[in-house]
Amino acid sequence: MAVRLWLVCGMALAGVALAAMRYAAPAPPPPEVSTSLHVRWEAPEGETRSLSGSGTLALVARPGGALAVMPRAEITGAGSWVLDSMVQRMEGSPPAFSLEGKKPGWRAEAPAQGGSYEVRCATTAVFTLPGTWARRGRPHSVTTLQRLFVCVPISSRELRRGFLRGYWIGEYPAGVPVPSSFVAVPREAAKAHVSRHLRLGEFTSPPSEGHPDAWPRYAPFHYALVDKIEALNDSLRRRSIAARAVHCYSGFRSPGYNRSVGGAPASQHLTGLAMDFIIDDDGDGRMDELTGDGVVNIDDARLVGEIARELDASGRVVPGGIGIYGLRDPNDPRHPTDANLHIDIRGRSVRWARYYPDRARHDRWQDWPW
Ligand SMILES: [Ca+2]
Numbered sequence: 001m002a003v004r005l006w007l008v009c010g011m012a013l014a015g016v017a018l019a020a021m022r023y024a025a026p027a028p029p030p031p032e033v034s035t036s037l038h039v040r041w042e043a044p045e046g047e048t049r050s051l052s053g054s055g056t057l058a059l060v061a062r063p064g065g066a067l068a069v070m071p072r073a074e075i076t077g078a079g080s081w082v083l084d085s086m087v088q089r090m091e092g093s094p095p096a097f098s099l100e101g102k103k104p105g106w107r108a109e110a111p112a113q114g115g116s117y118e119v120r121c122a123t124t125a126v127f128t129l130p131g132t133w134a135r136r137g138r139p140h141s142v143t144t145l146q147r148l149f150v151c152v153p154i155s156s157r158e159l160r161r162g163f164l165r166g167y168w169i170g171e172y173p174a175g176v177p178v179p180s181s182f183v184a185v186p187r188e189a190a191k192a193h194v195s196r197h198l199r200l201g202e203f204t205s206p207p208s209e210g211h212p213d214a215w216p217r218y219a220p221f222h223y224a225l226v227d228k229i230e231a232l233n234d235s236l237r238r239r240s241i242a243a244r245a246v247h248c249y250s251g252f253r254s255p256g257y258n259r260s261v262g263g264a265p266a267s268q269h270l271t272g273l274a275m276d277f278i279i280d281d282d283g284d285g286r287m288d289e290l291t292g293d294g295v296v297n298i299d300d301a302r303l304v305g306e307i308a309r310e311l312d313a314s315g316r317v318v319p320g321g322i323g324i325y326g327l328r329d330p331n332d333p334r335h336p337t338d339a340n341l342h343i344d345i346r347g348r349s350v351r352w353a354r355y356y357p358d359r360a361r362h363d364r365w366q367d368w369p370w
């Protein structure tokens with residue numbers, strides 16, 4: 001009897017010790033949760049658009065237009081952890097712009113008032129470890145946050161003596177139409193994706209001379225230009241050019257900034273219809289060598305310009321200007337020449353090629369055969 005009692009006590013102690021050991025054993029690495037948002041909304045022209053991504057996203061919506069947000073969460077590297085529950089919360093800013101949770105996503109109307117509104121989506125996933133009761137008692141939670149900026153265009157009727165909500169746009173020269181609306185771009189929304197490759201900040205103007213670098217910036221915004229640049233990206237990928245994406249460096253130019261960089265007085269950049277870009281996969285800030293001759297010059301821009309021409313002719317995008325530029329850079333003997341491009345959506349096809357023998361002298365250029 002005593003032996004049996006000792007045996008039971010021993011087994012119980014061993015069980016407790018084993019459980020304690022397992023409890024004390026280091027937990028496996030925590031699971032990872034990656035979230036993404038899928039957004040569908042009514043754009044200013046009335047068309048329905050959609051965008052997906054795992055980073056910060058931005059969209060330009062018609063005032064009062066329908067908006068649907070579908071957060072998604074993917075569990076990677078969970079190991080032996082088991083998903084117990086998942087909670088997704090959406091919060092709008094200002095609070096008046098809150099999204100109602102309705103399966104399979106959140107639906108709302110974009111605010112009627114022009115401005116930029118931030119929506120935060122927090123996803124919390126709670127995991128447990130199967131096994132002992134002790135393990136089950138130590139859940140592990142992972143919260144990820146994703147941001148969405150809903151931009152409702154602001155009517156240019158709010159422009160007062162060149163200022164829009166305190167931000168200096170400048171006076172439009174005679175004969176240049178003032179854009180009908182502007183989009184507010186807060187600093188934290190500048191890097192938000194508006195499409196697969198493009199970020200909202202790429203469409204803003206640098207500050208004019210004599211005016212502070214204030215945020216939010218305000219810029220006209222056209223999805224037709226976004227679509228054209230994305231279509232050009234697709235065309236480049238389909239061709240033998242090994243380019244990941246075009247690198248945009250000059251979109252909207254405020255009248256003041258356009259003057260300071262010597263832009264054409266009636267430039268398409270003033271109305272936000274144009275974009276200057278290079279192909280820069282190696283990230284050195286200069287046009288890449290694309291033609292295989294080892295030299296970066298106007299011929300590399302011409303190669304991309306030809307693809308843009310074919311795209312215009314296809315009827316899939318709004319046609320416009322295609323400009324190719326060759327630049328000689330006297331300051332850098334390692335890169336004696338350089339190149340860049342311009343595209344716009346003015347509605348009719350026009351093209352030009354210019355060569356600048358001296359980069360510093362924008363008034364000295366010559367037409368180039370194209
Ligand atoms: Ca480069």
Ligand SMILES: [Ca+2]
Nearest residue numbers: 290291295300
């Ligand atoms: Ca070349």
